[in-house]
Structures are given as structure tokens and as C-alpha cells.
Amino acid sequence: MAARSMLRSVWTSFAGLKVGATCPMVKVQQRIIVPQLPALTVQSRGIRQVVEKKDNKTTTIEGQILDVPAAPQPPNPTAKCPIYRWNLQHKYNYTDVLLLSQFIRSDGGLLPRKITGLCLEEHRKIAICVQMAHRAGLLPDHKPKLPEGHVPKRPKPQLNRYLTRWSIDSVKPIYKSGLKWSKRRMPVGDPALKDNVCYSVKPLYLKH
Amino acid sequence: MDGLQVGLQFLFTGLNPLQQILHCVLQWATFARSWFVIDARMQPPGKIATMCSVRLQGKHKPIYHAMSDCGDHVVVINTKQIAFSGNKWEQKVYSSHSGYPGGFKQVTAAQLHHKDPKAIVKLAVYGMLPRNLHRRTMMQRLHIFADDELPEDIQANLTEELPQPREIPRKLSEYTQEEIDAFPRLWTPPEDYKMK
Numbered sequence: 119m120a121a122r123s124m125l126r127s128v129w130t131s132f133a134g135l136k137v138g139a140t141c142p143m144v145k146v147q148q149r150i151i152v153p154q155l156p157a158l159t160v161q162s163r164g165i166r167q168v169v170e171k172k173d174n175k176t177t178t179i180e181g182q183i184l185d186v187p188a189a190p191q192p193p194n195p196t197a198k199c200p201i202y203r204w205n206l207q208h209k210y211n212y213t214d215v216l217l218l219s220q221f222i223r224s225d226g227g228l229l230p231r232k233i234t235g236l237c238l239e240e241h242r243k244i245a246i247c248v249q250m251a252h253r254a255g256l257l258p259d260h261k262p263k264l265p266e267g268h269v270p271k272r273p274k275p276q277l278n279r280y281l282t283r284w285s286i287d288s289v290k291p292i293y294k295s296g297l298k299w300s301k302r303r304m305p306v307g308d309p310a311l312k313d314n315v316c317y318s319v320k321p322l323y324l325k326h
Numbered sequence: 327m328d329g330l331q332v333g334l335q336f337l338f339t340g341l342n343p344l345q346q347i348l349h350c351v352l353q354w355a356t357f358a359r360s361w362f363v364i365d366a367r368m369q370p371p372g373k374i375a376t377m378c379s380v381r382l383q384g385k386h387k388p389i390y391h392a393m394s395d396c397g398d399h400v401v402v403i404n405t406k407q408i409a410f411s412g413n414k415w416e417q418k419v420y421s422s423h424s425g426y427p428g429g430f431k432q433v434t435a436a437q438l439h440h441k442d443p444k445a446i447v448k449l450a451v452y453g454m455l456p457r458n459l460h461r462r463t464m465m466q467r468l469h470i471f472a473d474d475e476l477p478e479d480i481q482a483n484l485t486e487e488l489p490q491p492r493e494i495p496r497k498l499s500e501y502t503q504e505e506i507d508a509f510p511r512l513w514t515p516p517e518d519y520k521m522k
Binding site for chain 1: 368407408409410411412413414415416417418419432434436439440495496497498499501505506509510511512513515516519
């Protein structure tokens with residue numbers, strides 16, 4: 119662990135140089151020093167801040183442990199997926215923006231599953247909920263950056279929507295909707311969220 | 327029509343004048359036509375239309391009868407900001423025929439809303455009312471406005487505001503920093519990962 123922290127301090131000192139020739143060196147060093155471990159198996163004694171003190175001839179490089187407030191314990195700590203750890207399976211929807219915002223980047227994309235530690239089904243459900251939240255306009259600050267001076271050709275119509283399953287441009291109008299006994303229904307929501315807890319008497323309708 | 331005139335009709339009924347006036351007041355109170363207002367902001371037009379049709383027919387009253395013309399007035403505001411669930415803005419098609427050959431027109435909900443923001447709610451309510459001759463009079467008692475501004479005479483008549491059928495979800499920008507901090511972090515990112 120000492121060797122690891124020493125190598126790490128060397129990396130930080132290299133990163134401060136910002137010279138083009140040493141960039142590949144820095145990257146190689148990063149690859150060596152920073153193994154891709156899943157978040158669960160990392161035994162962290164605390165996030166440390168590297169501090170350099172220079173005397174006349176001796177430089178002491180110290181890793182000072184920062185005081186990080188202890189996070190509240192999840193009710194089910196033995197589970198693998200963070201949603202199962204907090205017992206939130208089947209309980210979240212596209213409106214739970216506080217939950218969804220923890221798994222997205224600043225431009226609205228999802229973080230990789232290997233980093234967040236989600237299981238496959240929950241990752242897909244969260245992806246669907248984030249898509250629906252974006253289309254409903256619930257995440258206004260997580261839009262992708264447009265290049266400077268970009269003016270859209272046609273002003274887009276500002277239509278309010280919610281529980282949109284398909285992307286707006288990909289859907290075609292239903293010109294022949296059919297008779298009452300064989301109507302072509304319009305899908306609402308997503309079947310992946312079918313098992314969600316329903317507190318109302320009416321069931322969740324997916325086809326309107 | 328004041329209470330005294332009506333009271334004179336009851337001269338020979340055996341009721342005293344106070345009871346007669348009370349009867350008039352109660353009669354007026356039960357059969358008066360009230361004005362309801364509904365805010366359609368971020369609401370599905372179908373749910374707004376069911377609430378409107380129930381009140382236009384008078385079915386929310388225990389004294390309802392189809393022949394007794396007991397419907398109320400309903401004012402719908404902010405229909406420009408109506409919200410459809412799913413992809414209905416692109417999928418829902420409103421068809422009409424002018425009667426002339428080649429006069430069949432099919433327009434998506436988005437196009438119709440752009441052309442006339444009141445039309446979607448109007449068509450929805452029209453389709454939910456009973457298919458009889460009272461339907462046109464009930465539609466005359468429905469007042470739709472695309473935005474917040476109401477004429478003064480209608481504003482003076484309003485009696486009750488109806489609650490919105492759908493709960494509007496909060497955007498992430500509407501949450502206070504304390505609420506965001508109070509929500510626990512579900513997962514800890516690895517220290518070396520370049521976040522966002």
C-alpha cells in the first residue's frame with residue numbers, strides 16, 4: 119500500500135508538468151497505477167490528499183487522510199446492485215429525478231455499468247427511466263453541449279409530454295387506427311417497469 | 327325574480343313568509359348554474375375532458391336528470407401547455423372530411439395543436455358528451471382559453487377551481503440543494519474514475 123501511494127505521488131508530480139513529450143508516459147503510468155477494480159472490492163481507508171513539503175534538501179510527500187462524513191448504511195448491504203442494497207427495486211419511476219441523476223453524466227448520458235455496479239436489468243430500467251425523464255424535460259441541466267454560435271434552423275415545437283417510450287423523430291402517425299375490436303394502440307410507458315408497485319386500484323395501462 | 331313575488335304565490339299554502347323565502351333561497355341554491363375553472367397545464371387532455379363532460383351534463387349533482395338542463399359552465403385555461411402521454415403527439419391522428427371529393431384531411435395532434443391550441447380539448451370534450459341535441463348547448467357552455475388571460479365578465483362569474491387530475495412531476499432544477507443533499511448516495515465512485 120505504501121508503494122502504491124508512492125507511485126501515485128510520482129504520478130501526480132508528473133501530471134503537474136504538462137509537457138507533450140511526457141504525456142504518453144503519464145498515461146502509461148496511469149494505466150499501471152490505476153487498476154480497474156469494481157467499486158465493491160476496493161478497500162478504502164479514506165480518500166487521501168497528497169501534500170508535498172519541501173525543506174532545503176529533503177522533500178516529504180505525505181498522504182493526508184481527509185475527513186469524509188460516513189455515508190448512511192444501506193438497509194441491505196449484502197446485495198450486489200446498489201438498488202437492491204437500498205431496497206428500491208420496483209419502486210422508482212421516471213419522476214424520481216434525484217435517484218436517476220446519480221447515474222448520469224453532465225451531458226445526460228448514462229455511466230457505464232462497471233463503474234456504477236448496477237445489475238443488467240436495473241441498468242436497463244434506469245436507462246429507460248432516464249430517457250423518459252429527458253423527453254419529459256425533467257433534466258433541463260443535463261443537455262449535451264452545442265458548439266458555440268450554433269443556431270437551430272427551425273424552432274422546435276415546445277410540446278409537453280411524459281412516459282414517451284419511443285424517440286420523437288422515429289414515430290409515425292397512425293393513419294388507420296382500426297375498429298374498436300382491433301385498434302392499433304398507442305404505447306405509453308415501458309413494459310420493463312411493469313412490475314412496479316402500484317398503489318392505486320387501477321392497474322398500469324401500457325397501451326392507450 | 328325577488329323572494330316577495332314568489333312568496334305571494336305561496337299565500338294560500340299554509341307556509342309562513344319566512345319558510346317561503348327559505349324555500350326560494352334553497353331552490354335557487356340547488357338549481358343555480360355554477361362556473362368551474364380547470365387549469366390544463368401539464369395535464370392529459372383526456373382526463374380534463376372527462377371532468378368537463380361530467381360537469382357540463384350536470385352528472386356531479388344529485389338532482390341530475392337529462393331533461394332538466396342542470397349542466398354548469400366550465401372554463402379551461404392554459405390549453406396551450408397540454409401534455410400527452412406516450413408518443414401521442416406524433417401518433418394520434420385527427421381526421422376530417424369537408425364533404426367534397428378529395429376533401430379527406432388527416433392531421434397529427436402536434437400539427438393540429440400548432441394550428442389551433444384549443445382544438446384538442448374541444449374535440450375531446452365533444453366526443454365525451456352524449457350524442458343528442460343537448461350536446462351543442464353543452465359545448466356552448468364550455469369556454470376554452472389557450473393561455474391564462476380571461477375576459478373580465480367570465481372571471482367575475484367563476485365560483486370553483488377544480489383540482490388537477492395529474493400530479494406535475496418536479497424538475498431537477500426545482501429541487502432545493504438541501505433536498506438533493508438529503509438524498510443518500512446509492513453508490514460510491516472509485517477514486518480514480520474521471521467523473522462526468
